[in-house]
Each structure stands twice: as structure tokens, then as C-alpha cells.
Amino acid sequence: MNINSMKVAIRPMSTTQALDLGMAMARHWFVPLWKIWLGMALPIYVLVYIIGVIIGLFFDMSFEESIGTFGTYLAFLFWWLKPFYEKPMIAWLGEALFSEPPAVKDTVKNGWRNGKLYAFTLLIKKRLSLKRQLILPILMLEKPDKAQFKARLQVLSRGQGSGLGWHTTLMVNIEFILSLAAVLLIWQLVPTGLVKAQTLFTILESAPFWTEMISGALYFLVVSIVAPFFVAGGFAVYLTKRCLLEGWDVELIFKDLGQRYIAAQSNPLTELASPIAVAASSASISANNSTVNNADSSFAATANRHLNNVTFQPQATRNDFSPDNNKRSPL
Numbered sequence: 001m002n003i004n005s006m007k008v009a010i011r012p013m014s015t016t017q018a019l020d021l022g023m024a025m026a027r028h029w030f031v032p033l034w035k036i037w038l039g040m041a042l043p044i045y046v047l048v049y050i051i052g053v054i055i056g057l058f059f060d061m062s063f064e065e066s067i068g069t070f071g072t073y074l075a076f077l078f079w080w081l082k083p084f085y086e087k088p089m090i091a092w093l094g095e096a097l098f099s100e101p102p103a104v105k106d107t108v109k110n111g112w113r114n115g116k117l118y119a120f121t122l123l124i125k126k127r128l129s130l131k132r133q134l135i136l137p138i139l140m141l142e143k144p145d146k147a148q149f150k151a152r153l154q155v156l157s158r159g160q161g162s163g164l165g166w167h168t169t170l171m172v173n174i175e176f177i178l179s180l181a182a183v184l185l186i187w188q189l190v191p192t193g194l195v196k197a198q199t200l201f202t203i204l205e206s207a208p209f210w211t212e213m214i215s216g217a218l219y220f221l222v223v224s225i226v227a228p229f230f231v232a233g234g235f236a237v238y239l240t241k242r243c244l245l246e247g248w249d250v251e252l253i254f255k256d257l258g259q260r261y262i263a264a265q266s267n268p269l270t271e272l273a274s275p276i277a278v279a280a281s282s283a284s285i286s287a288n289n290s291t292v293n294n295a296d297s298s299f300a301a302t303a304n305r306h307l308n309n310v311t312f313q314p315q316a317t318r319n320d321f322s323p324d325n326n327k328r329s330p331l
Helices: 017-026 030-058 063-080 080-098 104-113 121-124 132-142 146-157 163-189 201-207 210-244 247-265 268-308
Strands: none
Touching: 017 030, 017 163, 017 210, 030 080, 030 104, 030 210, 063 201, 080 104, 080 121, 080 132, 080 210, 121 132, 132 146, 132 163, 132 210, 146 210, 146 247, 163 210, 210 247
């Protein structure tokens, strides 16, 4: 990682601040991350439905019956493979942050080519971990062995508190809320003549074929929208923790100071700029002082000349309390 070319002003942050940085990264790079997820998940989604058809043919069932019977198990299989879709997203973020973003097509190809990489850890050993968004960058960017991975996960997880667990819980609830909202929206748009007197709950309870297809497509769409924010949040936590442990921010500050010093030494005009500026400011101050002194001396001479021309004449004073003054105020 070349931290000099990093596109984010990284510094030590708390877990919540790092997750907020991840949200900003996901918004900035949402389109390529979404395309990568689609390139990995869409073939699996189609394959799951094909497996449902094959199972139906094996048990002498129609496509509608097989989807209605095994739809829950197939959806669970698609959900279980989510780490497989997320691995290429981490690899793309790592290259996009420190260098030029790679092509989405190449990233998807590499994702399928390296599908077996850390498959046991992500799909079995750590599949239900609430820190999966932190495990992904450790595995995909550092590529540690088993002992190194355990030690590295302990170090990077230290001090995170329950932030990662709450982030995972929040993303899961957002998926559920958006899926339910999408189903209710579709239900409101369906003409009442098509569903007769049935309610939404009776239709979901009977689970006809078209409801299975629509709910599956809506869930796929919702998960594809949430996935970039989940992955980018864990990636940002990973970066900020490494910044704290390895002092990336301090290193960047000293490198910037060194570059500025080298630029000042290599340009002779920069060395002459300071004395010239000091001399110019001193000359300006001296000129201002001389102008003020001249103005003061001119004002003093004018004042003395006027004072010499003034003569004072004594005036008779009036004593209001003399005996001759018998007038009193009417008050």
C-alpha cells in the first residue's frame, strides 16, 4: 500500500467515525461496487432457480411446485454465499483507494478465478461472525496464513467495542425493512380486480408462484443496494485501525514537511524571498514614521504661530453677590 497516493484523508478515528467514512466511500463508488456485486451474485441467483427446476424434475414436480416447496432453502443458500460476492468488492476498493480504479470486468473475472480463496474461512468458520466486514479486508489485502490471520484479527478488533456488531445488525434490519417496504409498494400498485377480495397476508400465506418470484427478485435488489455500504464500512474500519497502529497520519505529515523543505532548498528565489520581504517591510515602516514626524512638526509650528498672534485683554468681573445688586429672582 502506497499511503502517499491515498485518496482519503485518513487519520485515527473511532469505530462510528470510521463507519461514517465507509458510508461516504460507498456513496462515492456505489456504481462500480454495485456492478461488481451483480457480476458475482446474479449468476448464482439464476443458478439457484435452475437447481430448483432440477429438483422439481427429480421429484416429478412442476416448476411452480418446486419453487414453492424448496424456495426457502434456495434463498437460504443464496444468502449463505454472500461472502463470495463481497470478496471482489474489497479487492477493488483496495486498488481504487491507493491507485487507479481497476476495470469492473477484470475485477469480476478475478473474483470468479479466485473463488476458492479463503472459502472455508468465510463460508464455514467465520460465516456467522458479526465482524465479517473486518475479516474480508484482512484476508483479501494481507493474505495471511492461519496463525497470522488469528493474531491479526485480534489486534485489529481490539478497541472496536460493539460497533461492528451493531453495524452488521443494522444492515440486516435495513435489508428486512427495505424488502418489506418494496412488497407493500408492489401490493399498493396491484389493481384490486386482480386479487379479488384477498388480502396481502392471505396471498403470502398461500405463497403462489408469482409471489415467490417477486419476493425473490425484490430481496436480490435490496441486498445488492445494501452490500456496498456493508463492505465499505468494514474496509474503512480496517484502514483507520491500521492508521492508528502504524502511524500513517504521522508519516504523511513528516513526508509533507520533508517535501516542502526540499522544494525550498532547491529554489534559490525562495531563500531570497524572506530577506527581501523583511527589507521591504522595514523601508515601508521607516517611510511611514518619517511622514508622521513631518506632519507632527508642521502642526506644532502652525500652532505656535497662531498662539503668538493672540493677545489677552482683561475684562471686568461681575459680582452677582454685591450689595448694589438688589434684584432677586421671582422664584
